[in-house]
Amino acid sequence: MAEKFVYFFGKTGTEGNKDMRNTLGGKGANLAEMATLGLPVPAGFTITCEFCNVYLAEGKKFTDAVKKQIADALKQTEAAMGMTYGDEKNPLLVSCRSGARASMPGMMETVLNVGLCSKTIPGMIAKSNERFVYDAYRRLIMMYSDVVMEKAEDIEPEEGKGIRVQLEKIMHELKEAKGYKSDTDMTTDDLKTLCERFKAKVLEVLGKAFPDDAMEQLYGGIGAVFKSWNGRRAISYRKIESIPDDWGTACNVQSMVFGNMGDTSATGVAFSRNPATGDNKFYGEWLINAQGEDVVAGIRTPFPINEETKNEQNKHLPSLETQYPALYKELHDIRDKLEAHFHDMQDIEFTIQEGNLYMLQCRNGKRTGTAAVVMAMDMLDEGLIDEKMAVLRVAPAQLVELLLPVLDPKEEKKATIIVKGLPAGPGGAVGKIVFTSEDAVAAAARGETVILIREETNPEDIDGMRAATGILTARGGMTSHAALVARGWGKCCIVGASDIHIDFAAKTVKIGGKVYTEGTVFTLNGTKGCVYAQAITTMDASENPRFIKFMTLADKYRTMGVRMNADSPADAKVGKAFGAEGIGLFRTEHMFYGKGSDEALFILRKMILAKDDAELQKAVNELFPFVKKSIKGTLEEMDGMPVTVRLLDPPLHEFVPQGEEQQKNLANALGITIAEIQKRGELLHEVNPMMGHRGIRLGLTNTAVTKMTIKAIFEASKELKAAGKNPKAEIMVPVTCSVNELKEAKKLYNAVKAEVGGDITIPYGTMIEIPRACLLADEMAQEAEFFSFGTNDLTQMTFGFSRDDIGGFLPEYLDKKVLKADPFQTIDQEGVGQLIQMAVQKGRSTRDHLKVGICGEQGGDPASVEFCFKAGLTYVSCSPFRVAIARLAAAHAAIKAGQCGCKK
């Protein structure tokens, strides 16, 4: 028997269900589920994602076997709907829609009204009216010629020469000639004329006729959906979202229902709860006498679905609740049924055809991070989900948004709102305004933060939206493209600010009579929908009580520790507020960077350029109080929590002064010439400093510094202890490749410990950041009481990639899929991960309860945190700002592994 590629759904005999999304795509699986639930779903069938791969791999052809399955499913559909596809009298029309495993909104193609042709038009007219049918026909020609005949055939017309543009031009000319303002002004005859002109243009431009055969149209539509999986936009979106290429898309062929059959018809989209705030209120938009695309595309400002969710922009428009109370109740009941069934907020599409409600789609709705937290906690309270599910409902990356800057309310109060729009993506954003996706990308590449302003966005704007810090559109509702995408990314976004008037040619925007040129600084309040033509200070938003409660819940299920990388008491304070349980990486050298470090840095430089041991020791002695103060302050701030102090890591030449003024001062202090300073500096130059004289290599050749640092740690601990505090310092040796390095450094540790005296216990461990240290971790663990993976360096060495030099090839490697992701962003589990797992296993083979952490930058990346959990790490350490994300990611990992509850 041939493989089953086609699944029917309808009132009876539905073959799929919600758990088959890998095969049927999200849309197909949920259409089947809704049909089984007895909801009014127009019948149809889903052609599987597996077939998409077959189709694309094998010359884009339909085999006889699959054609047979399609014919059978079409027959079932006809039976369910009581109509016949291609029939003269009672013709069935269908839509062909994409639907992948993961939602890829607007990234693939759709063809509506498929099946309209000379043969079926009279029958359709008999069932509705002539004007409606020819309007549907001209829409079909426009869409089909563009999607099926041009895009799917990989025809790349010159700018402005695409078939769609040319057809729109014809329509525009007709309207102009007749003096029409709106499409609805066109008469039946106008539409008939238009269809003839369209077909002639299609033949002229594309060299073949618009198909007049219903079956040909059907296969054309299905093929175009599958081909659009490999369209430029889809590929680009998959890269951003890390969606595998081999998932493929399903194609849903569904009976058409029409929201544009007059004033008793309508179409809408809704969320079972508010996707921006999480409020438990049915929330949606609808339009009378319209097709679904009209709502999503933002061409008309949609109506509110009910009274309680009306807002500034739509309060004057009629709600479905008041206009059609019975239909609203039916829809509201469906909303309740779906939430009870799916235990999650649903994003639904519906159409009302001549007073009858039809469900076209339902899926778990995208939501902002704020909404995710609110819904999770609400649904937990409602008993809809359990605690674990509540924790899992918020993606760790979504927390970024909760932690995102908001505008300083005091400043905002004083500022003037120049325009208001819909609050589509929360948080605050400040940046220079730009008007095209390209300009946004270019400005971001220059390091500028920008606000992208568009009439409305479409999938072609993806890169620019990504690059912008905030998005502002003139049209579209809360379910418009811009709103959906921004929400998915947790990006500040305001849509439907209809009072803005953009002049793309001049690169200006006119608001309230005033013209703003490109580069003007705007501030957006994406939570309220307010726009300001000035910069407003942004601030943190971590004091949300709902957020704190949610994080407490997450911590209940988390088993892996979360620390922070912090180098000062101030850093430490920030991270503690985010829930850090200690410092996993205190970089001694960071006290020489940045503000207030001048004096210490100057002494350090004297030390580096010392000509002999005496000069060196003198500088080291001078440096001691600075190092001790920095360490002591941090230990005090973190009282009772572990603080892992890493010994000096970077190559010394990093600190050699480059400026002449600095060189002069140093020369004076050392009593030598500038030339001598430069000469000594040059001696420190290295060909490959990343693999040079650094870390413990420096620590063993320059033992005075090592001892000084260890002494600072011991003395600080001793003094704090004497003052009744509970300092918990740990000493970490960087860049080790051999246990003998640890043994040598331990001699220095022991000597200092004996010298300082007192009953101070300071665990002694090592960074694991050199492949050899992983390979010989069993030996390393004989000396080291703990490991901490330095995944930045480990990634560099394992790949042989210098992070500073990957610009020349990494973009191309990501483009060509040589690498799945930038390994410096997320741990390369296949390669680097193997070394990590090996090191954990080997390390614990010689030291049972070896404590193992990670302090590379990936420590705050959710996928990396999950990997660390699986690898058995004791804790992750990340930047203070990412601590909450790591906590949640760790909770997710524990829950998914069924290993939760061990900690608290």
Add this chain to the structure above:
Amino acid sequence: MAEKFVYFFGKTGTEGNKDMRNTLGGKGANLAEMATLGLPVPAGFTITCEFCNVYLAEGKKFTDAVKKQIADALKQTEAAMGMTYGDEKNPLLVSCRSGARASMPGMMETVLNVGLCSKTIPGMIAKSNERFVYDAYRRLIMMYSDVVMEKAEDIEPEEGKGIRVQLEKIMHELKEAKGYKSDTDMTTDDLKTLCERFKAKVLEVLGKAFPDDAMEQLYGGIGAVFKSWNGRRAISYRKIESIPDDWGTACNVQSMVFGNMGDTSATGVAFSRNPATGDNKFYGEWLINAQGEDVVAGIRTPFPINEETKNEQNKHLPSLETQYPALYKELHDIRDKLEAHFHDMQDIEFTIQEGNLYMLQCRNGKRTGTAAVVMAMDMLDEGLIDEKMAVLRVAPAQLVELLLPVLDPKEEKKATIIVKGLPAGPGGAVGKIVFTSEDAVAAAARGETVILIREETNPEDIDGMRAATGILTARGGMTSHAALVARGWGKCCIVGASDIHIDFAAKTVKIGGKVYTEGTVFTLNGTKGCVYAQAITTMDASENPRFIKFMTLADKYRTMGVRMNADSPADAKVGKAFGAEGIGLFRTEHMFYGKGSDEALFILRKMILAKDDAELQKAVNELFPFVKKSIKGTLEEMDGMPVTVRLLDPPLHEFVPQGEEQQKNLANALGITIAEIQKRGELLHEVNPMMGHRGIRLGLTNTAVTKMTIKAIFEASKELKAAGKNPKAEIMVPVTCSVNELKEAKKLYNAVKAEVGGDITIPYGTMIEIPRACLLADEMAQEAEFFSFGTNDLTQMTFGFSRDDIGGFLPEYLDKKVLKADPFQTIDQEGVGQLIQMAVQKGRSTRDHLKVGICGEQGGDPASVEFCFKAGLTYVSCSPFRVAIARLAAAHAAIKAGQCGCKK
């Protein structure tokens, strides 16, 4: 029962044997073996190496248990010799000598005449004569105070203030005062006086009395031997020879016999065959009325042992053969017996006391590489050893010497010999003369080749001898320190050139009335012992038929292939002469280095600095004929043998012109300014070029070059095939870290292959030089038909060591034993080796018969070759000059593993 630490040897009841060298040391094991064989060995006992470790680890004390064992063994010794230690009437004197598992000539301490004290002196006088006894006593005081009381107590006197120097000064003063020329002029009373003065000086300088108790002397002597294991010289020697620190030395306490008891006494050392040439002739030196140290130290020019081995230097001196024919016969019989027993050439020490022959030592003799080959082949012919043993008898590193330069005979014939000496180390050496070890080291560090000239060498000269390319001494025989050490290292050396007169203060040498200053160029012919005060051209010595026969024998047992790294037809020719079976690494980029590369390099530079694709493609097209010619020539030279061509590897900026003239020419050719050239060059600059944009990373971003190179290989192969040749090119992709890189490059390969056409099969493989490639070797092998380990880069990445930057810490790491050896010289088996083994195993898990080689520089290092064999590699590839060494090392590995004979 306590552990057995003491083993007796003597006429009866010998407890050890030759197989116990790990416990008894080489000397102790062989003393036991000789005693068991019934040879005249003075009785004694050996305290084990294990005890040395115990003694050094546990506070340098003797436990009661070991004291008891020593006392028992001493009783057995007394019984065997019929004398009693410390006895008034018939006292036994003993020597305390070191003896480790591996020979460490002169690196540790010896004390002779132990047991002479007030109590035993009268009895000794009764057995011999007063003068002899007081001479022995003054020798004991000098040696004991130096070795036991000063050195072993870690007293480090100022230069010239050591106790030995001070005692020598006293003796010198006495001789001066009396007008004596020689030690032998001293009367009994003189010696008595000297002994008293010596003892007073010892008390004054060292603060304690010279011990007058025999037992105290014994334990002092034993302890000093053990302590000398950790003496500076011993540690330094162990580092050079890679001898583990934890082996320890044994201490041999043996009854004294005296070669200096008058004219019927003598002492000597001999080799059962000539250690320099391998000639099967008994070869040795002896001195009448002398102690052993007199022969070895080179103070007196020793006599030849027999007539047939007399030479220029000693032909006028009496041989043992003529002087004492019976004793000579007895010794010669022992020589035969030992060779038959040990199946190897023996190095023996003997003493004749009043007409009685005693054997003091025998061991496998060190020999030159030439001698090793000659002896191995002779002993094979004699049936003394089998083929495998013959192959094993030559250490691979010894071949270096056979391949070492010899002087051009035509030039040498015309040159004037300024002095002759003994040919102690074969080959030719040319260099500037220096007179101290320090100067030799300093000059070598500057990159100069030097000839070290010394009166005689001693262990303090080790570093200088190592640094020098040739060694010339004024004194000493073929068994002197200089000769032994030079032979061990295969270094050119002439000893006993007594007509040279060195003025160390002036740093000059006077030879035949002429004065030569430091820095003058000398040439040595170490095979003949001739010295020239001019440079003579050196040449290769690979046409030795004995050598070729030996290598053929080695190949019979070798199973692993040996290829060479070669980049031109000329290189290829050299390596083929040394037996290379193919090219394992042909570096495409090498055609741009060195002589004759100007034109190609110029085009390459145009390519690198091209501003756009068109300019780039133009340069690539120009480059094509050069690349093709180079590859074709090499394939032709290697007809029928595999040639692995590596695609372009180094980062492009390596080729950016730095000189202004070159920049100018290039600017003219490209029609741009020098500033623009510099700017484009700077764009290519990288922070860590070793981990930057190179290898396949460049190959995939700059596909034009990759395709051009692949095309050159295919076209060259096609043309050679058409001409009836059998080209066997292989294409190797460098610096890969992911199988996707191989897949992408394979697309280019396939495109070129289709373009060139013809039935050309070219295996496609990859370098494995990035840790990640090892970790994912199973995936890599899905695309790669072969692997070749690039151990240079793999070592860099695995350690995180930049080879260019290790100077700052590697010396200290080796000193402190953080690393056992320089991992760039010999494969780090623990770390890098783990990755290699993993890669071989994983690679073959997805491709059964995956061919795996190594082409890093360690491919010619014997230890690395053995490791490669164990790891299951198909072949090693090394520099042409090291091919023979690799062949022999591979044969050794196969024989040791019992896996030989599989190949031929």
